[in-house]
Amino acid sequence: MTFLPENILPDWAQDYSPERQGALATTEERMRFAIELSQRNVEQGSGGPFGAAIFESETGRLVSLGVNRVVAANCSLAHAEMTAIAMAQERLGVYDLGGVGLANHELVTSCEPCAMCFGAIPWSGVKRVVCAATVEDAQAIGFDEGPKPGDWIEQLTQRGIKVVTEVLRPEAAAVLNLYKEKSGQIYNGRDLS
Amino acid sequence: MTFLPENILPDWAQDYSPERQGALATTEERMRFAIELSQRNVEQGSGGPFGAAIFESETGRLVSLGVNRVVAANCSLAHAEMTAIAMAQERLGVYDLGGVGLANHELVTSCEPCAMCFGAIPWSGVKRVVCAATVEDAQAIGFDEGPKPGDWIEQLTQRGIKVVTEVLRPEAAAVLNLYKEKSGQIYNGRDLS
Numbered sequence: 001m002t003f004l005p006e007n008i009l010p011d012w013a014q015d016y017s018p019e020r021q022g023a024l025a026t027t028e029e030r031m032r033f034a035i036e037l038s039q040r041n042v043e044q045g046s047g048g049p050f051g052a053a054i055f056e057s058e059t060g061r062l063v064s065l066g067v068n069r070v071v072a073a074n075c076s077l078a079h080a081e082m083t084a085i086a087m088a089q090e091r092l093g094v095y096d097l098g099g100v101g102l103a104n105h106e107l108v109t110s111c112e113p114c115a116m117c118f119g120a121i122p123w124s125g126v127k128r129v130v131c132a133a134t135v136e137d138a139q140a141i142g143f144d145e146g147p148k149p150g151d152w153i154e155q156l157t158q159r160g161i162k163v164v165t166e167v168l169r170p171e172a173a174a175v176l177n178l179y180k181e182k183s184g185q186i187y188n189g190r191d192l193s
Numbered sequence: 194m195t196f197l198p199e200n201i202l203p204d205w206a207q208d209y210s211p212e213r214q215g216a217l218a219t220t221e222e223r224m225r226f227a228i229e230l231s232q233r234n235v236e237q238g239s240g241g242p243f244g245a246a247i248f249e250s251e252t253g254r255l256v257s258l259g260v261n262r263v264v265a266a267n268c269s270l271a272h273a274e275m276t277a278i279a280m281a282q283e284r285l286g287v288y289d290l291g292g293v294g295l296a297n298h299e300l301v302t303s304c305e306p307c308a309m310c311f312g313a314i315p316w317s318g319v320k321r322v323v324c325a326a327t328v329e330d331a332q333a334i335g336f337d338e339g340p341k342p343g344d345w346i347e348q349l350t351q352r353g354i355k356v357v358t359e360v361l362r363p364e365a366a367a368v369l370n371l372y373k374e375k376s377g378q379i380y381n382g383r384d385l386s
Contacts, residue, residue, distance in 0.1 A: 074288045075279050076316035077270070086268050095267045116316060119308030122339050123269035146315050147348035155340035 008069060008083055010046035013037075016065055018091075023060040030055050030108045031132055031167045033062070038080070038110040038175045041067040042182060048143075049179035052080035052109040054088040054097070057128055063105065064088035081109050081117040085124045098125030106130060110172045111138055112165065115146030121156060128162040132172030141180040201262060201276055203239035206230075209258055211284075216253040223248050223301045224325055224360045226255070231273070231303040231368045234260040235375060241336075242372035245273035245302040247281040247290070250321055256298065257281035274302050274310040278317045291318030299323060303365045304331055305358065308339030314349060321355040325365030334373040 014020075016037060024030045030053065037051025048068035055062055066083030070076055084107065089095055097105040106128035112135050113121065121129060135145045149155055153163045207213075209230060217223045223246065230244025241261035248255055259276030263269055277300065282288055290298040299321035305328050306314065314322060328338045342348055346356045 070288050070316075074286055075282050076288045076318070077275060077279050077313060078288075082270060086270050089268050093267050095263050095269045095271075114316075115312030116309060117312070119310070119312040119339055119341070120270060122337075123263075123307075123309060125269070144315075146312055147342060147345070147352075148312070149340060149342045152340070159340075 008073060008078065008087075009065070009067065010041070010044060010069070010072070012040055012044050012046070013065065013067065016040075018062045018064065021062045024055065024062070025060050027108075027130055027164065027167055030060065030106075031110075031130060032171070034065075034108045034110045035132060035168060035172050035175060037065055037067050038172065039178070042175060042179045047072055047078075049141075049175045050080040050109070050111050052084040052107060054084050054126065055106055055108060057104040057106045059103065061103075064091055077116070079114065079117050081107060081113055082120060084109075085120060085126070089124070094125075096123075096125040098127055104128070110175065112145070113148075114144075115148040118148050118152050118156075121161060122159050126161065128164070129156065130164045130167055132166065132168050133176055134166065134169065137169070137173040137176055141176050143176075201266060201271065201280075202258070202260065203234070203237060203262070203265070205233055205237050205239070206258065206260065209233075211255045211257065214255045217248065217255070218253045220301075220323055220357065220360055223253065223299075224303075224323060225364070227258075227301045227303045228325060228361060228365050228368060230258055230260050231365065232371070235368060235372045240265055240271075242334075242368045243273040243302070243304050245277040245300060247277050247319065248299055248301060250297040250299045252296065254296075257284055270309070272307065272310050274300060274306055275313060277302075278313060278319070282317070287318075289316075289318040291320055297321070303368065305338070306341075306345075307337075308341040311341050311345050311349075314354060315352050319354065321357070322349065323357045323360055325359065325361050326369055327359065327362065330362070330366040330369055334369050336369075 050068040053065040064087035066080040069078040111133040112131045243261040246258040257280035259273040262271040304326040
């Protein structure tokens with residue numbers, strides 16, 4: 001029994017599967033991979049402009065990937081980070097990627113996590129989070145990142161999770177803008193009361 | 194394509210399916226239902242001591258239910274609230290339970306949401322959240338509720354989501370204690386660094 005169906009990812013994601021993808025040594029290479037996922041998702045019209053992946057920190061081996069599938073899956077939980085986390089846990093057969101005997105894992109995401117994905121990170125077991133675009137970049141095209149604590153980086157750091165921000169930020173922000181230009185659906189962009 | 198597999202819920206949950214369950218008029222009745230789910234989950238050994246359900250606010254019609262399945266599903270996302278939200282959206286075929294033309298929906302949960310479930314609530318589209326046990330009750334048996342903002346109720350209220358706390362709190366706290374007595378697994382109870 002698994003939390004995610006096999007077809008949560010769009011068909012094109014097979015091109016990026018862990019079986020095909022070689023190890024990526026550097027943080028920038030890993031982020032380029034996550035951003036490419038976000039761009040393919042926009043170009044293929046398969047979801048919002050967000051991509052994420054879980055890597056083994058030391059080896060750079062790809063464990064899982066995710067893209068935003070909120071609209072396609074009719075599910076507000078289907079953010080790129082959530083999908084990547086769930087698929088990594090499914091693949092390894094653990095609910096804690098930071099468990100004893102496992103490699104260190106990291107979440108690489110094309111955009112700073114929203115309030116939900118932020119809250120999911122401590123439970124996931126990843127020990128490092130790398131982000132590209134910022135909350136300001138997402139808000140600039142109309143997305144709402146939710147009620148995330150202002151000191152979110154410190155909150156994760158206190159839990160032993162390293163956070164690196166703004167890696168290839170311009171490249172990731174360009175994908176957000178591409179989405180806006182294509183008039184992509186800004187879901188849940190309800191006015192705050 | 195759906196975000197959740199059909200078998201995310203344990204078999205016994207069929208006894209509580211929306212098809213069998215009559216409408217529940219009052220908040221207390223709805224909470225009693227959510228607490229009963231949490232208790233069954235403990236008694237059956239199918240997961241952590243947490244239950245949740247989505248109801249139509251005005252009619253009291255049950256739309257979906259969820260219980261904690263983190264260990265069984267090998268997935269740290271599989272909290273009761275997340276499952277209830279995803280299953281309600283799947284059932285209605287929408288990613289936003291607060292969309293135009295839909296009934297008002299509410300999340301009734303046997304325990305105050307953790308940081309992740311809190312962050313998921315604004316995206317879910319529910320317009321009311323009802324909780325029983327508090328974060329202190331969960332922490333008293335060793336669960337960590339995560340880095341939720343101290344003003345979480347105000348944050349949701351500002352987004353037009355009403356929050357009601359401590360409905361049947363003693364009954365829900367009793368289930369948490371039952372879980373502890375049965376030596377249930379306190380997952381992700383990693384020491385904070």
